[in-house]
Amino acid sequence: MGRPPCCEKVGIKKGPWTPEEDIILVSYIQEHGPGNWRSVPTNTGLLRCSKSCRLRWTNYLRPGIKRGNFTPHEEGMIIHLQALLGNKWAAIASYLPQRTDNDIKNYWNTHLKKKMKRFQSALDPHMASDSTSYHEFVSKSFSSTDKRSLDMLNQQQTTAYASSTENISKLLQGWMRSSSSPNKSLNINGYSSPDHDHDQDKLHAHHHNNINNGNISAATEQEEEEGGHEHDDLISSSDQEFESILSFHNLNNVVAAYNNWDKSANSCDQYSSTDLKGSQTSTTAATTEEKLLIHDDQNLKQQQRSADNNPPLSFLEKWLLLDETCTSTTAQVEDQMMEELSPIF
DNA sequence: AACTCAGCCAACCGCATTCAG
DNA sequence: ACTGAATGCGGTTGGCTGAGT
Numbered sequence: 001m002g003r004p005p006c007c008e009k010v011g012i013k014k015g016p017w018t019p020e021e022d023i024i025l026v027s028y029i030q031e032h033g034p035g036n037w038r039s040v041p042t043n044t045g046l047l048r049c050s051k052s053c054r055l056r057w058t059n060y061l062r063p064g065i066k067r068g069n070f071t072p073h074e075e076g077m078i079i080h081l082q083a084l085l086g087n088k089w090a091a092i093a094s095y096l097p098q099r100t101d102n103d104i105k106n107y108w109n110t111h112l113k114k115k116m117k118r119f120q121s122a123l124d125p126h127m128a129s130d131s132t133s134y135h136e137f138v139s140k141s142f143s144s145t146d147k148r149s150l151d152m153l154n155q156q157q158t159t160a161y162a163s164s165t166e167n168i169s170k171l172l173q174g175w176m177r178s179s180s181s182p183n184k185s186l187n188i189n190g191y192s193s194p195d196h197d198h199d200q201d202k203l204h205a206h207h208h209n210n211i212n213n214g215n216i217s218a219a220t221e222q223e224e225e226e227g228g229h230e231h232d233d234l235i236s237s238s239d240q241e242f243e244s245i246l247s248f249h250n251l252n253n254v255v256a257a258y259n260n261w262d263k264s265a266n267s268c269d270q271y272s273s274t275d276l277k278g279s280q281t282s283t284t285a286a287t288t289e290e291k292l293l294i295h296d297d298q299n300l301k302q303q304q305r306s307a308d309n310n311p312p313l314s315f316l317e318k319w320l321l322l323d324e325t326c327t328s329t330t331a332q333v334e335d336q337m338m339e340e341l342s343p344i345f
Numbered sequence: 346a347a348c349t350c351a352g353c354c355a356a357c358c359g360c361a362t363t364c365a366g
Numbered sequence: 367a368c369t370g371a372a373t374g375c376g377g378t379t380g381g382c383t384g385a386g387t
Contacts (some may be wrong), residue, residue, distance in 0.1 A: 016355070016381090038372065052371075055356070091374060105376075239347055349387080356379090363373070 013047040017056055021046055025053055026061050034062075059100045066098035070107055078104055079112060 017025075028044045034057060037050035046053065059065075070078075075095060081092040089101035089108075096104065 014357075050372080052356075059355075078355055087376065101375075102355075109377095347387105348380105349385105351383105351385085353383085354379105355381095358378075359376095361373100361375080363371105365371085366369090 012049050012052075014052075017060075019049075021048070022056070022061060025056060027200075029057060056199060059102045062100075064098060065100060065103075067103070070099075070111075074099070075112065078108060079116075082108060082112075 017266055024044050025040070028040060032043075034054075036056045039052055040046065040053045041048055048056075077096060078092060081095055085091050087105075089105040093099055093101040093104050
C-alpha cells in the first residue's frame with residue numbers, strides 16, 4: 001500500500017500563524033532541516049497540516065527572504081520572465097531567490113498586471129494595426145538567445161538559501177516585542193525591519209528619480225514621431241517607467257555598461273564569497289542553516305568554476321546571475337547600473 | 346466618529362506530479 | 367507495476383488596513 005495519511009483533517013488549525021507557532025516551526029527546522037513535512041506537526045505538536053507548515057516555511061520563515069518594496073530591477077525581471085514563461089511563478093521565483101513564488105504572484109496580480117493593462121491600453125491604438133499584444137512586444141524585446149540563456153542559467157544554479165538569519169531574528173524580535181506589549185498587534189508584517197524598509201524606500205526613490213529623469217522608450221518615441229500626442233495623457237509616469245523597463249533598444253549603451261558592470265560583478269562575487277565565509281566563522285552553533293551555508297558556498301564555487309568553463313555570459317545572464325550571487329551589494333550595483341543604463345532604465 | 350470601499354497579502358484549495366511502500 | 371500519500375504549484379479567497387466620504 002501507499003504511505004499513511006499525512007495528517008488528519010480533524011483538529012487542524014487554519015488561518016494566520018501566531019508568533020509562537022512560527023517559533024516552534026523555525027526551531028524545529030533549525031534542528032532537523034526543512035523537509036519531511038509529514039513529521040513536522042507530529043513532532044512539534046503544532047495543530048497544523050504538513051502542507052501548511054511547508055507553505056509557512058517556504059513563503060515566510062525561510063531565511064533570506066526579502067519582503068515588500070520590489071525594486072524596478074526586480075520588476076523588470078518579473079515582467080520579462082512572465083512574458084517568457086507565463087504564470088510559472090515557481091520558475092520565475094527561481095531567478096529571484098530572495099522572493100517567493102507567492103510574493104511574486106501577488107505582486108504581479110496587484111501591481112504589475114494593472115501597470116501592464118494601463119500600458120497596453122495606452123499603446124493599443126498603435127498596436128491595433130498589427131495586433132501585437134504586450135506579450136508579443138515583450139517577447140520580441142527578449143531574444144531567443146536570452147531564452148537559451150535562461151535555460152543555461154537554470155542548469156548552472158541550484159536554488160540556494162540565503163546566508164542570513166535575518167528572518168529568524170526578526171521573528172524572535174517581533175515575538176519579544178509582541179510579548180512585552182500586548183496591545184500591539186501581532187501582525188506578522190511587524191517583523192520587517194524598519195531600517196531595511198527605509199533603505200529600500202531610498203533605493204526605490206533613487207530608481208524612480210533615475211527613471212523619471214527623461215528616459216524615453218522606443219514606444220514613446222514612436223508616438224512622438226507619429227505625432228500621437230492625444231495619448232500622452234494616458235501614459236502616466238509609471239507607464240513611462242514601465243516602458244523603460246521593457247525597452248532594450250539602445251544596445252550600444254548596454255554593451256558599454258555591461259563591460260563596466262562585468263568588473264563590478266566580479267568583485268561582487270568575491271564579496272559574497274567572503275561574506276559567506278565570514279558568517280560561517282562568526283556563528284558558533286552548528287545549526288542547519290550553517291550546513292546550508294557551507295552548501296551554498298560550495299555551490300557558489302561550483303558555479304564560478306562552471307562559469308569559467310562556459311562561454312561569456314550574455315547581458316541578461318549577468319543581470320540575472322548577479323542578482324543571485326550578489327545580493328549583499330545589489331543596491332550599489334543597481335545604482336551604478338541605473339547611472340550607466342540611464343537610456344534604458 | 347462611523348461607515349464604506351478598494352488594495353493588499355497570507356493562507357487555503359484543488360489539481361498535477363513525484364515517489365515510497 | 368500499481369496504489370495512494372507527499373509534495374509542488376497556480377488560482378483564489380478571506381480578512382486586515384488605510385483612504386475616502
